[in-house]
Amino acid sequence: MELAVSALTGELVSRFISFLLSKYSSHEISEEKQLERLQQLILRVSTVIEEADGRYITNSGMLMQLKGLADAMYRGHHVLDMFRCRNKIQENSIKEVSSPFPPLKRFRAIVDAAGHDKASRYLELHKTLGILETAVDHMAEFVVILGGCERMSRRPYDAYLHIDNFMFGRHTEKQRLLNFLLEYNSQGLPPVLPIIGSLAVGKKTLVAHVCADERVQSQFSSILHLNEDDLLRLAHSDTLLSGKMLVVVEFVSDLNEKNWEEFYTSLTQMNQGSKVITISRFRKSEKLGTVKPILLDIHSYEELSYLFKTLAFGSANPRDHPRLLQIAEEFAMQLQLKSSLVAANFLADVLRRNLDVNFWLCMLNRCITVAEKNFSLYGEHTRLLLEQGHRVDITNFDSSPAAPLHIVPCIGANSTGKDLPRVKFTELLLDPSVRPKGEFTLVSWESRLPPYTSFVHFVPNYSQDFPEDKPLSGRKRRGDPS
Template sequence: MAEAILSAILGDFISRAISLLIGRFTSGKESTEGKLQRISHLLIRIHSVVEEANGRHISNHGTLQWLSELIDGEYQGCYLLDSIGYGSGQEEANELCDGDKVVPPQVSTLSLFNPAKRVRVDGGTMRRSNKFVSWRHNVGAADEIDRVLERLQGVSHDLREFIMLLQNCKSIRRPLATSIFREGQMFGRHVEKETIINFLLHEGEQSPAGELGVLPIVGAVGVGKTTLVQHACDDARVCNHFAVIILCSFSCVYDVKNNQVTLIDPLEFVKRNSFRDKRCLFVFENVDRHKKHILEDLLQILRRCCKEESKVIITTNNRRVANIGTVEPIILRVLRCAEYWFFFKAHAFAGTDTEGNPSLISAAMGIARKLNGSFFGAKIIGGVLRDRPDPNLWCKILRSNIGGNAPDG
């Protein structure tokens, strides 16, 4: 048995070494189209594994980090391919925008990015060979193609091992998606969502005995804290685990299970209801330094009146508020350019084929960059663009001042 394992390891090592040598020998001779074709094929493989992982309950932190790297590589590759197609519509978009030039994505924006959720990849991605001409003589772009290809080759080497790990993770029954718009709401946050769910489902492992578990989620305005928490609360695993799920904004409470909104102070709401025999989840949104003092008093009451194993999530843009938590906070950062582009694209195009509208892609990429990673902006502006696919309107939006702060998404 030991000899068989050793033989398999040596065989795998030799195979990878030969592949590496062949790759180095042929990299200078391979055409740009060939490299992009390989990127497209690698993306299909990686995407299929990511889809499988998204249907599993992954509780191991290391496996989640591994998934994060796969998603990261997927987004780099897909953003690169979209950026190449961008060039063919730039001139047309500039004309539509009355001389207001649409600045193409810089090569530097294709550097390493944080994890993201899912993108849709198919073999048709590479039917754009006529758009590669301007890239063939761009040294910086050629270097970026090589970097992305190397990155994808690196993360795809151990896909078999990753798939084997997934087999030990419990399958999640997910409803069939009916709209890419809904799927698009969680781009970039799958790993964070699973971290929240692991906190909610694990009883007594992450907090001192008898202590009410409190998880802070910290991030700037518009980064998507509310969206993330809503998706975690909507997950079937969480809904089945908690008898009561309450969202509190300090002026009203929303009972998720009964779909009821009550204009009442959360402290008064807790006093009027009995939760002693129920496992509860309370979510307190947008907690600032002033509300922190109110929440501290409220937590004391919840510790006494809620059943053990109840949990609390707070969202805040103030790191000093996070010390109220009983576990390490989740820090949400603004999605980088490639991640945010696919989040925005899902809202603006809603799954439609964009191949025939290169000028719209050009305008949309410019709009996405001006929104500075705002989840709220992607939902609102993207929805407007989706309902009115008029190039003139899109160019007006591109010229407008849409890059300011937006409410939390």
């Protein structure tokens, strides 16, 4: 009897295991088909987005749909990379008895990006597929109307071939700015469009990109770029403000309403059809507008992840480097929360030169350490500190610092006003010996796009006495008692 029970139990266990294996095998096939479907949907959506970037879109509903398509596309890229990377790592783990790759204990593993177990990852895949399928189902009408939109005479740079020289994203913002500049306006004072966003999110790049459009250039007799110091001087000029003009005013500091009112009143001499754009980091400048402002936010995590991986891998295929792809996801998370597009560019430039796992891990560890140290000292992330003009401690970026390394941002200028040695951040990260003795200017990034802005910082001489680090006013250090 016991032998019969034992045999029956063994048979049931064997059948149960066979059932699980067959179910797992069919599930794997199903997952692969879903990933192929996801890739096809991404291709269809990206084709439409690229075509939309080459046309003038004035329909507000289409602009909302374009934004939804772009969001779905970047989300799809993120999920596809997540699964492809996970599968590649699992394949390598089966082939390798032991891996030299150190465990990512403190880093956010890409295989867990959608959740802590398989069920949540599959749920994310199904959810993303549903979003893309819905977007594609509603895309037919969008494509038909898009075919009736006028094509731009000069195609924009192709984002997939020349992303270093391309204004990434901002699809709907670009169309809104074009519509403002090309639409007819009635007599009276010229309309004003405020463009507002934090430091280094691409405000001036957006304006320069749109102003390079041939229709915009033919619309105005001249395009005048000013800062707040020029307002009163131009207000009393009888010649510079004549004609049909586009005036772009950049506010680096807070708004002086009295100077602006005097300047804006003087614009009555400008011809009908003239326009004004203001660029500022301060929401207070929203009151200057006569139309709804364009607010430039930091790119979403999915967008920044796509951009960073494209820049960091260059011509290399990310799927050939699954471990690096895993680390790139964590870089994107850190950058989206604590840094900026400038940091994404110079870090990607450094990483692209050395596709080595240990090197990427070392750079990631330095980024996290610098962010945590500054937050502990000042109670703010480095991105916000730089926006406020506060100095930032980047000593930990140097592998063997001879002295503390702090930077003081030079906001609104391409130089410090001093004749100092200039060092690029990428050079300093790759070879700390290039650091000059004493004061120098650190160039974090020089844009390859008009208006070719240089993001520069002053580095003080720490061989002299320098004031001790203090928390920002009204803020606590991490760990301070309540």
